[in-house]
Amino acid sequence: MTNASANANLSTNQDYINLEDEVAAHNYSPLPVVVASAEGAWVTDVEGNHYLDALAGYSALNFGHRHPELIKAAKDQLDRATLTSRAFHNDMLGPFCRDLAQLVGKDMVLPMNSGAEAVETAIKLARKWGYRVKGVEADEAHIIVMENNFHGRTTTIVSFSNDPEARDDYGPYTPGFTSVPYGDLAAIEAAITDNTVAVLLEPIQGEMGVQIPKEGFLPGVRELCTERNLLMIADEIQSGLGRTGTTLACEYEGVEADVYTLGKALGGGIVPVSAVAANKDVMEVITPGTHGSTFGGNPLAAAVGHAVVKLLATGEFQQRAKELEPRFREHLESLIGKGVQEVRVRGLWAGIDIDPELMTGKEACKGMAKRGVLAKDTHGSTIRLAPPLSISAEDLEQIVQALEDTLEHARAAKG
Structure with missing residues (x-):
């Protein structure tokens, strides 16, 4: 059986998620996105939706996808x-x-x-x-x-x-x-x-x-x-x-x-x-x-x-992380008091504590995914951002904007 025929009945994210839930051990609780291809700081799911990867495989993809x-x-x-x-x-x-x-x-x-x-x-x-x-x-x-x-x-x-x-x-x-x-x-x-x-x-x-x-x-x-x-x-x-x-x-x-x-x-x-x-x-x-x-x-x-x-x-990637850090930090710290309690940044690595009365970290990551950015929660109300070191300054701002919009939407929903 070829891969094409084996996957003939799989076309949506949910199709692949259902199959994975049935046959793969449940040792993770991933976001409902099924990545099919990737390049640089971007990934594409099986339905053709594009996302900025703000996790980079827990830093395994420091140089981006498919460098x-x-x-x-x-x-x-x-x-x-x-x-x-x-x-x-x-x-x-x-x-x-x-x-x-x-x-x-x-x-x-x-x-x-x-x-x-x-x-x-x-x-x-x-x-x-x-x-x-x-x-x-x-x-x-x-x-x-x-x-x-x-x-x-x-x-x-x-x-x-x-x-x-x-x-x-x-x-x-x-x-x-x-x-x-x-x-x-x-x-x-x-x-x-x-x-x-x-x-x-x-x-x-x-x-x-x-x-x-x-x-x-x-x-x-x-x-x-x-x-x-x-x-x-x-x-x-x-x-x-x-x-x-x-x-x-x-x-x-x-x-x-x-x-x-x-x-x-x-x-x-x-x-x-x-x-x-x-x-x-x-x-x-x-x-x-x-x-x-x-x-x-x-x-x-x-x-x-x-x-x-x-x-x-060459030092190029280290220098890039160092140069982008102040901008990254400034944008994230501007969210303190708007649904964020604390921000920790070193290079292109950030931990953001979300106000638990507003939402959990998982809910924040789901909201960001709806806005085209993939991130990962940890320990309740904290999310981590670790984009590829090759990311552009514009794409980095888009990551923070997705978080800001997610928080704003949650605050509006709570009245």
Whole structure:
């Protein structure tokens, strides 16, 4: 059966939604839009309606949909080799790792596939470093994490989540973690023991609605980790690779972590690519057979990832996010008191707290979709905006206008 004949009875958004509801697990609650094609900052649904993408795949599409240089890299590699496994070398992996390491200021890269895999890898790396280098007693390694974190959905990661939806009913949970309030240096210091090997944090908490720590927090964590011989692990999977106007969000305050986890945008929205980056004194505790991945570092992923690194090496995308930030912030802050309670912006990344008495975040996103803009809610009344870094200033204004019109309509309806 061809795709055409299989889809013969599917023509509307609702047709596809009904089919998906019947046969695909209900682990998401998406907006009622079925994307059929996309380019740049725009997507088109199966009915021919056009939308501005203000989410960019949770930053996986930092360079927009189907960026021509990234598509070319993928197509060229498809004609050569896609997978070798790490049982053999491939000619894409070395150049990719070399240039990614240089981009983020580290010696070595360990490639994986998903962001969660990168975080799991960083946890293993920190524990092994603790045993082999720091001298922590076997099976006693301890890692400090932040409340309201989001690092992925594997069993170990949800073990230190305090989000009931992510955590409940997945026990028994993995031990070895202490959670402290995000932004609280004193709490981190109080949680450190002789067995602590690392502090794991997001420089900006994306899933919590783009929560930006107070100035000085990240430098304070860096200082604590240096003083107490701990690894500072920065999860830059959402915040990194240009989103905040710098290559890494840590750079905003001049902080260098010991370990970075990278993902999402590293695959250019084409293939899943993630990586852990660290210096040799940390990374070389990983030896043959002690960690691996069949698909990690495959030639196709490495080719696309290398093309992403080349785009970032010019600084063009970081600069664009930095230049558009003031305009983005100004327009969003003008909505405070008009249905918006608070706005947080860093680069082209924004968290907007909607007045819960006016509407939920999901209702706001549905209203924006009716006005041609796709966004995502989180935690009740907060919405996130993360448009492609390639977006035009005019399209960026259209995103904010859609939110303003949605809020105005809701206020009018409430009288």
